Amino acid sequence: MNPSQSKPFSPSRALLGALLALAGLALAAAVDKGVYANIGVEGLSKSDWHRALRSLGYLPVWLMVAAALVMHDWPRRVGRGLGAAMARGAFVAAATVGSGIAGEILKLIIRRERPDEHGGESVFRPFTERLFESGGLATPSSHAVVAFAGAWALCRLFPRGSLLWVALAAGCGLTRILDRAHFVSDIFLAALLSLIVTRAAERWVRRPLERDAAPEGVP
DSSP, rough: OGGGGGGOOOOHHHHHHHHHHHHHHHHHHHHHHHHHHOOOOOTTGGSSSHHHGGGGGGGHHHHHHHHHHHHHHHTTHHHHHHHHHHHHHHHHHHHHHHHHHHHHHHHHHHHHHHHGGTTTOOBOOOOSSSSSSSSOOOSSSSHHHHHHHHHHHHHHHHHGGGHHHHHHHHHHHHHHHHSSSSHHHHHHHHHHHHHHHHHHHHHHHHHHHTTTOOOOTOO
């Protein structure tokens, strides 16, 4: 997708998107306790498919994907400049790293603790306790926010595989729910946050690299 094909900002479309996001988040929060009480698989973490899906929330996996894209695109630097070689990899790296950082910051703001520590109840850590420690906090899911950021980036770069990319990220989120480490709303918020950060990463990466070349596949 070329930069010239990006849709201009539309306040009405943005408002509709925000309302749908809030409605989805409210619905996810409404089913949090019910899902926690009825879904959970002991010993799930020992299965290969669980490990495979959860690994999509591991940031170094996406940094390797970013490096592979740079290596694949590197010959383009000869005829189209360094931007053509770096853009797709930089986009994936910026989306996943940025989403991971944003997720950790939001955890410290929301401060909801993991459901398995409180029998499925929503308990929030006071600001007077471990103010800058995100360990044990659940909202949003760190694994899911990274997995969805990678998925959204791949959706932009390789749109024909969008269904698969999103399904894999959702699978990563599902493993965290089945482990009872996160609520449904933790995963939904992770997907929303990573989508916002990924869209911002598109623009942040594109601006400096457009001066060199407009690479194929980067929006």
